[in-house]
Amino acid sequence: METPAPLIAECALTDLAGGLAVVRRFTRLTLQAWTGDTAVDDALLVVTELATNALQHGGGHALLRLTVDGTHVRIEVFDDDPAPPVRRPAGADGGWGLALVERLATAWGTARHGRGKVVWCALPAQSAELAG
Template sequence: MRAPMRARRRAARATYLLPQAETSAGWARYLTTVFLTRGCGEEVSGEQVEDATLIVSELVTNATRHGHSSCRLRLHVDPGLVTVEVEDDSPIPPRLCAPDATDEGGRGIALVRLLARDFSVLGGPGGGKTVQAVLAAS
């Protein structure tokens, strides 16, 4: 007699293509919140949803503003982990800089690195890049 096979649970995934537009970061925040709270089929903490939404906003803004391209937002949810990936056409990696106290910007990547358990920038085929942030359960 054979033992019953257990179905392996697959990670929940979503991919969104966002245009190079001022409104893309807002759409990315909305799509991330809806996917993580209603569409992924996994339990995601409120803190993870908030952190992922903030990270998505920063990375999509950077991709559309500094990468000068549309971008692809990918969300992966495994038990206890949320992975955010933003891919754009620019080969230039994001800069981690120390802005002056009076600067209005320049703190986003530092914030992403602070919130994420893991942070990486991966080169892509054709010269683009993927910025990845992994959030662990709190």
Template sequence: MRAQRRTHGRSVRVEYLLLDEAASAGRARGLTSKFLARSRVRTGAAPAEIDDVRLVVSELVANATQHGRSACRLRLHVSEERVTVEVYDDSPLPPRVRPFTADGERGRGLAMVRCLAQRLDVAAVTGGGKRVRAVLALSS
């Protein structure tokens, strides 16, 4: 895992390279918590909003490690008004929401992300793969 941090005025960015393994989702949650706590930008985010960001990160990284074939990248960008979560993986297939079933234990992550995020989009990246981006508004 590698990290890279940049500061731009009233926003801060960081990027992590995460291994292609199931434990990466939990690791990403922890890294997100630490990054948001140490961020120079004072978001005034409520604990519930931080939990929402952690959940989005966890779901998107879990999808990337499950469906990708190699390491994934997690980028976080925090400003006073929002947190942007971007996850890059090498799979060209877009994520999809599965139908809910009463006994289903999988396939609900992307639906949760859609509910929590102000915006969710997927884009192909040069060289193959995709970027999944979720933007979460903060109540400052």
């Protein structure tokens, strides 16, 4: 049996004020269509954290890419700053984001991309549609 091609969708990240609501809605609707409710809640948390980091610290044109291959949801956030994210000690002023990503994801990391970087993670995503 042939492995189906991965599903890929992208959404530009615009600003913190309304952009996070847009990217969260995009993520929820896309993943519900692809996987049912599998991984949607965890993906929303991760997308919020990574998008916030990109918009606050990344500069340039930030982009979210979602990919589902039948077993994993891959979340990638691209921005124009080549510096990798810095994990801060968690406290009242923040620092919980990367720890949350690390806890929820089966794997995560960063890589150079163009003049900037991509921060990515993988979450389990098994559904009857994708498994079939």
